[in-house]
Amino acid sequence: MHTPSPRQHKVSRLIQKDMAEMLQLFAKDWLPGVLLSVTSVRVSPDYALAKVYVSVFPSDKSDGVLEMLNKNNKEIRYQLGQRVKNQLRKIPEIAIFLDDSLDYMEQIDKKLKDI
Numbered sequence: 001m002h003t004p005s006p007r008q009h010k011v012s013r014l015i016q017k018d019m020a021e022m023l024q025l026f027a028k029d030w031l032p033g034v035l036l037s038v039t040s041v042r043v044s045p046d047y048a049l050a051k052v053y054v055s056v057f058p059s060d061k062s063d064g065v066l067e068m069l070n071k072n073n074k075e076i077r078y079q080l081g082q083r084v085k086n087q088l089r090k091i092p093e094i095a096i097f098l099d100d101s102l103d104y105m106e107q108i109d110k111k112l113k114d115i
Contacts (some may be wrong), residue, residue, distance in 0.1 A: 008047075076096075
């Protein structure tokens with residue numbers, strides 16, 4: 001695994017910021033009662049793919065939310081393109097993944113309390 005370049009890091013942060021704003025609006029309109037946050041974005045070295053990791057609260061709705069986001073992937077990419085068109089020449093393909101690290105930490109915490 002290689003270390004991201006400063007440019008990759010900058011592009012990742014830009015996409016993360018804009019995706020977070022977009023997904024919050026998206027959640028408010030289409031997913032009432034769900035809190036979405038973008039935990040990280042990793043951009044490929046050729047800037048063709050952006051892996052977006054989202055955290056969903058409550059976590060029991062995460063599968064449905066992920067399915068809905070992937071179904072609307074083209075629209076999300078288009079909206080992202082409208083936001084970053086002045087900063088990026090090419091808008092990367094978006095791959096959305098579930099970041100379940102919070103659930104994992106919760107399980108560890110629970111097991112430590114049971115000891």
